[in-house]
Amino acid sequence: MSAPAAHGRVLPTLNEDGSRNWLRPKPAAGRWWRRRRTVAYALMVLFLALPHLTVNGMPAVLLDLPRREFTILGTIFLPTDTLLLMLLLASCLIAIIVFSALFGRVWCGWACPQTVYMEWVFRPLERWIEGGRSGSLGIDRRHAYVHPRRLVKYAVYAAISLVLAHTFLAYFVGVAAIEQWVRLSPYEHPVPFVVMAVTTGLVFHDFTFFREQTCVIACPYGRMQSALLDRQSLVVAYDRARGEPRAHAESARTHRPANAGDCIACNACVTTCPTGIDIRNGLQMECIHCTQCMDACDQIMARVGKPPGLIRYSSQAILAGEPRHLLRLRVVLYPLAFAIAFGGFLYALSTRSHADVTLLRGTAAPFTVEPDGRVANQVRVKIANRSRRERSYAITVVGAEGGQVIAPESPLTVKAGEQRTTSVFVLLPRTAFINGRRDVQVSISDGDDFAGTFAFNLLGPAGDGGGR
Ligand code: SF4
Ligand code: SF4
Numbered sequence: 262m263s264a265p266a267a268h269g270r271v272l273p274t275l276n277e278d279g280s281r282n283w284l285r286p287k288p289a290a291g292r293w294w295r296r297r298r299t300v301a302y303a304l305m306v307l308f309l310a311l312p313h314l315t316v317n318g319m320p321a322v323l324l325d326l327p328r329r330e331f332t333i334l335g336t337i338f339l340p341t342d343t344l345l346l347m348l349l350l351a352s353c354l355i356a357i358i359v360f361s362a363l364f365g366r367v368w369c370g371w372a373c374p375q376t377v378y379m380e381w382v383f384r385p386l387e388r389w390i391e392g393g394r395s396g397s398l399g400i401d402r403r404h405a406y407v408h409p410r411r412l413v414k415y416a417v418y419a420a421i422s423l424v425l426a427h428t429f430l431a432y433f434v435g436v437a438a439i440e441q442w443v444r445l446s447p448y449e450h451p452v453p454f455v456v457m458a459v460t461t462g463l464v465f466h467d468f469t470f471f472r473e474q475t476c477v478i479a480c481p482y483g484r485m486q487s488a489l490l491d492r493q494s495l496v497v498a499y500d501r502a503r504g505e506p507r508a509h510a511e512s513a514r515t516h517r518p519a520n521a522g523d524c525i526a527c528n529a530c531v532t533t534c535p536t537g538i539d540i541r542n543g544l545q546m547e548c549i550h551c552t553q554c555m556d557a558c559d560q561i562m563a564r565v566g567k568p569p570g571l572i573r574y575s576s577q578a579i580l581a582g583e584p585r586h587l588l589r590l591r592v593v594l595y596p597l598a599f600a601i602a603f604g605g606f607l608y609a610l611s612t613r614s615h616a617d618v619t620l621l622r623g624t625a626a627p628f629t630v631e632p633d634g635r636v637a638n639q640v641r642v643k644i645a646n647r648s649r650r651e652r653s654y655a656i657t658v659v660g661a662e663g664g665q666v667i668a669p670e671s672p673l674t675v676k677a678g679e680q681r682t683t684s685v686f687v688l689l690p691r692t693a694f695i696n697g698r699r700d701v702q703v704s705i706s707d708g709d710d711f712a713g714t715f716a717f718n719l720l721g722p723a724g725d726g727g728g729r
Contacts, residue, residue, distance in 0.1 A: 273537030273547060274474050282537065284473060285397045286384070289533040291556025300371050301381040308374070312431035317649050319678065324433050330678065336610070337678045339645050341617045348606035355599040357482075361489035362591050365496045369483070370551035375467075375475050380535060380551070382421065383468045390414045415469065422465035430460060473536045477547045486546065492578040493586050497550045499530075499541045499572050500580055523567050530554035530572055540572055615711045616654065616675075617645040620703055623684070627720045635664070635688045636721040640703065644673060645680035652677075652707040656685055659714070660701035664689035687719055694721030 276282045288294070314321035316335030323332040329340040338346055360368065369376060391397045391410045400408045431439045434453075447454040467475060476483055490496065508521035524541070531539045533554060536547040540554045552574075559569040579585060623639030631637055646652050653672035670683040685703070693699050699719040706712040 272477060273534075274472075274477055283397075283401050284535065284537045285387075285394045285401070286535045286537075286553065287394050287529075287532045287557075288385075288388070289529070289553050289557035289560060291559055293552035294556050297371055297552065298381060301377045304372060304374075304377055305381070309428055312428065312436050319649055320435060322432055323435055325435075326433055332678065335649065337647050337649075339617055339647060339680070341619070341645065342613070345606060345609050345613070348602055348609060352599060352603040352606055355595060355602055358489055359592070359595040359599055361486065362491065362494055362589075362595055365490055365494045366483075366486060366548070366550040367495070369476065369480075369549035370497075373476075373549075375480070376535075376549060376551060378425070379468060379472060383418065384535075386417055386421075387414055390417065418469050419461075419465055422461050422468065425464050426457060426461040429464075430457060476549050477536055483546055483549070490544075491589065491591065492581075492583070493576050493589055495574055495576060496544055497540065497548060497552060497555060497572065498544065498575045498577065498580055499524075500570070500575070501541070502580070502582075504541065504571050523562065523565075523571050525561065525565060527561050529557040529561050533557040544577060613647070614713070615646070615648040616652070616705070616707070616713070617647060617680075618705055618713060618715055619643040619645075620715055620717050622720075630691075630722070631688065634691060636691055636694065636719075638687045638689075638719040638721075640685045640687060640717060640719075641682055642673070642685055642703065642705070643680060643682040644675055644705065646675040646677060648711075649677050651675065652709070652711070654705050654707050654711075656683070657704045658685060658687055658701050659704055660699070661687050661689060661719075664693060689719065689721070691722055694719070694723075697721055697723030 271277055274282055274284065311322050312320070319335040319337065320332050321334060323330075325331065331338040331346070338349075357368070387397060388394060390413050391400060391408075396410065400406070400411055405411070427439055427443075438453075442450050442453050442457070471479075503522060504524035505522040506518070506520060507524040507526040508518055509526050530541070531537075531554075533556070534540070535551060535553065536549060538545050538547045540548065555572045555574070558572040562569050562571055576585070619642075621641040621643065623641065625639075627638075629637045640658075642656055644654050651674060653674045656668050656671040656673065658666045658668075665688040667686040667688070668683075671685070673681060673683050675681045687701065689699060697720060699721060701717055701719055702714045703717050704712070704714045
């Protein structure tokens with residue numbers, strides 16, 4: 262039973278009966294296409310190379326989620342760096358908002374991995390393997406999904422998805438771990454194998470089947486654009502005043518109406534659109550500002566002897582004949598917010614110490630009373646070494662005079678970017694405690710550029726009370 266036909270506009274990826282409308286956009290090579298291709302190739306090289314690069318002996322990027330430790334450009338961020346990470350995330354978010362307010366969806370059309378790989382890897386391969394756009398459309402029309410060419414395409418897509426998934430996961434586990442997993446049997450590392458298989462499957466599904474629907478349906482950034490853009494923002498737009506009323510190419514050549522606009526209704530801008538929309542209908546959420554319609558239309562304009570730019574980068578205000586306002590409230594406030602967030606991040610980063618120290622009580626009883634009557638406190642010292650080299654931290658306790666301090670692991674050696682916990686035992690006579698408390702200072706120093714003193718309350722029997 263077929264679905265009831267929809268009334269009005271439906272998603273460009275859907276037919277009116279609800280079935281999938283497979284988009285096979287026709288490439289339009291022009292000046293914008295060449296510029297985007299250069300950017301796309303550079304980004305692909307960067308994506309593949311980054312996990313292999315190091316900065317000062319540390320990974321350029323390593324987002325170690327299980328250990329909750331992020332390394333970015335050789336700088337280590339630990340779970341205790343909440344403020345730093347918050348400021349960094351806020352800076353990125355505000356930067357996206359500023360960028361969108363000024364330049365619209367330039368990110369989507371030029372730099373988003375979905376667009377970069379779809380338009381510069383997967384679609385070109387599809388056209389090459391299936392015999393061009395007409396070959397793909399022919400297979401679609403015949404519903405010949407097990408066509409030999411399409412099966413070859415799936416195999417090539419699967420291989421590329423495997424490479425992309427391995428590279429993507431290298432950002433989270435490091436290249437060394439990936440290389441080790443690749444050499445081992447799946448039985449020896451079942452969990453990483455499943456993670457890799459699922460990631461590869463998701464990449465394959467996205468670029469093979471889901472495709473432009475990621476931009477049209479799933480991406481939250483696309484949904485937010487109406488809030489981020491204003492009438493002065495840079496957008497890819499059709500110059501309605503110049504293009505309308507449309508006159509078909511034939512009529513334009515023979516009996517062109519006197520009031521005809523420059524649009525010859527050739528639909529080249531629609532057939533090249535990777536999200537299947539008609540830019541002449543105005544700014545739409547599905548438009549990823551990829552500039553393909555600009556190139557397609559410029560080629561048509563050249564053929565009919567008209568100047569280029571019927572579809573061009575502009576703003577809604579300019580096209581409506583309104584004055585241009587470069588200085589708007591949002592382009593003042595957003596950069597200000599960015600400067601505050603990013604400035605705060607840089608300040609916090611530059612004043613951050615090389616080590617992060619946490620003092621904790623023993624995990625069993627708060628204190629114990631030894632057979633000789635002395636009160637013993639266990640102090641657990643956790644030291645995170647944020648620096649780029651191994652360090653040894655000497656641990657001393659000040660304020661325990663008359664007692665005994667046992668620090669079996671002082672100095673405590675901690676590798677770069679790692680954290681370790683050791684225990685220090687402080688034994689004091691019962692008389693050293695007032696109302697069951699004794700304040701001491703735990704001093705930690707690496708003998709170089711880190712030294713810190715941290716207050717700690719030892720606990721003991723209150724009044725005549727005993728331990729345990
Ligand atoms: S490509 Fe240009 S001329 Fe052709 S339909 Fe689109 S806007 Fe009109
Ligand atoms: S309308 Fe033009 S800029 Fe927008 S997605 Fe389609 S081809 Fe790209």
